[in-house]
Amino acid sequence: MSKILIATIALAAIATFNLVPELAQAGSCSRVMIEAHGATQGIATRKTDRRLNRYVARDVSGARMGHASTSCTGWGAKSLRPTCTRSAIVCGRIAHAEAR
Numbered sequence: 001m002s003k004i005l006i007a008t009i010a011l012a013a014i015a016t017f018n019l020v021p022e023l024a025q026a027g028s029c030s031r032v033m034i035e036a037h038g039a040t041q042g043i044a045t046r047k048t049d050r051r052l053n054r055y056v057a058r059d060v061s062g063a064r065m066g067h068a069s070t071s072c073t074g075w076g077a078k079s080l081r082p083t084c085t086r087s088a089i090v091c092g093r094i095a096h097a098e099a100r
Contacts, residue, residue, distance in 0.1 A: 029091040032056075041072050041082040048086035056090055063092035 034051045038044030048070060056063045068088035075082060 028093070029089055031087060032090045033085055033087040035083060035085045037081045037083050039081060041074070041084065044072060044082045044084035045070055045086075048084045052086050052088060056092075060090055060092040063090055065090050 032052065032055065034048050034055065036044050036047035036051060038047055049068075052065075052068060056065050066089035068086055070084055070086045072082055072084040
């Protein structure tokens with residue numbers, strides 16, 4: 001009887017320690033920044049919006065995205081074309097080891 005009890009406790013402890021990291025990782029949030037160039041500022045803005053939404057949809061499971069902000073630089077400030085950067089706080093579990 002005591003062997004069964006010890007085995008049950010050991011199995012419960014192993015299951016708990018295997019589950020805890022997943023629960024902690026599931027609630028993690030990070031700031032995601034996407035940058036894109038375009039022939040016009042409007043094109044660059046649309047590209048960053050699409051890329052951020054695609055990243056969240058494909059690479060973050062159970063994702064929740066907070067308010068996203070966009071900042072753009074005009075002609076010649078950073079490159080020959082307008083450049084826009086879109087950033088947002090994304091909460092969920094990243095499917096890949098490194099963010100793209």
